Amino acid sequence: MSAHPEISALECFIERVGLSIESDGLPRIAGRMLGFMVLNGGPVSFSELSERLQVSRASVCTNARILSSLGVIERVSRPGDRQDYYQLAESPYARLISGYLERKRQMYAIVQDALGALSSDDDPARRQRLEEMAAFYRVAIAHLQRLVEEMSASGTGTGAVPDAR
Incomplete structure (x- = not known):
């Protein structure tokens, strides 16, 4: 020892x-x-x-x-x-999550642009894959936004205490 x-x-x-x-x-x-x-x-x-x-x-x-x-x-x-x-930094974990949220929003915008660029006669499987990707980012953004709000509401910038398992 x-x-x-x-x-x-x-x-x-x-x-x-x-x-x-x-x-x-x-x-x-x-x-x-x-x-x-x-x-x-x-x-x-x-x-x-x-x-x-x-x-x-x-x-x-x-x-x-x-x-x-x-x-x-x-x-x-x-x-x-x-x-x-x-x-x-002050509230480093909230800032980390906020940056991650912003990157997910940027990715969602990229996917939306790609979906908007597809023509009506484009490959349906391609559209489906892009729509699945967009759905993933919508859900991720919603959850990350709630996390940022929870951390802000806690006033500590750390949010809830994680499960210590």
């Missing part, structure tokens, strides 16, 4: 978040950075992130841009310091 079990548990959390994020198609380092930011909040410099996560500063920079574009972290500055710092 480690002399500092809380450290190994925290490191385990960071690694597991990295693996989970990786399974969603994002870089594992982005997930590890997210895990670190959840535990530490910030602000934290590129140098500190690089050192604590044992990755290059370039990797920190690349993955910070990814997490920032998702609305999960934000860049902050300190007076008189030229380094970039990042911290966990």
Whole structure:
């Protein structure tokens, strides 16, 4: 057993978040950075992130841009310091879901455009596949919108407590 079990548990959390994020198609380092930011909040410099996560500063920079574009972290500055710092964004999970919702709306619009471009004598199987895709996005958008509203109503940006199974 480690002399500092809380450290190994925290490191385990960071690694597991990295693996989970990786399974969603994002870089594992982005997930590890997210895990670190959840535990530490910030602000934290590129140098500190690089050192604590044992990755290059370039990797920190690349993955910070990814997490920032998702609305999960934000860049902050300190007076008189030229380094970039990042911290966990306010309501990061609500912002993450809102971004996901927006991407689903964009996809729905693409499908609607394709359906509108079909002629009446077009392949019925093609139309059916597009209509099924449109139905999927309509349902997904409705559920995501409700989730965003629930998270906003909770006032915490975290929504309901998930099932801990």
